[in-house]
Amino acid sequence: MKCVLEDGTVLAQEVEPAFSFFKRLKGLMFRASLPQGRALLLAPCPQIHTCFMRFAIDVLFLAEDGTVLYVKENMKPWRMSPIFAHAVQTLEMPGGTLQGRVQVGQRVDFK
DSSP: OOEEETTSOEEESEEEEEOSHHHHHHTTTTOSOOOTTEEEEESSOSOOBOTTOSSOEEEEEEOTTSBEEEEEEEEOSSOBOOOOTTOOEEEEEETTSSTTOOOTTOBEEEO
């Protein structure tokens, strides 16, 4: 599955789902990197941390319909995000993926 912005911009060619408790718990911890073009989709997920991670990530917190609620670029290791009560999904991508291209209120779709 891939992630596409409403304007057709592809954010990730390959999205890895993390829908079970244990997949969400592990997330990207202990990985050496996340290759460009890949992303991890966590659901349900109103908050994330980057403890035990070795690289920065770009993060989108999404409503149920794919609307972007919050954008965090280059979240460094050993950080914790705020809680976004209305976020149902969180998309984690390699740091530097977004480069200011995604704004709150835009929609993403998974195909």
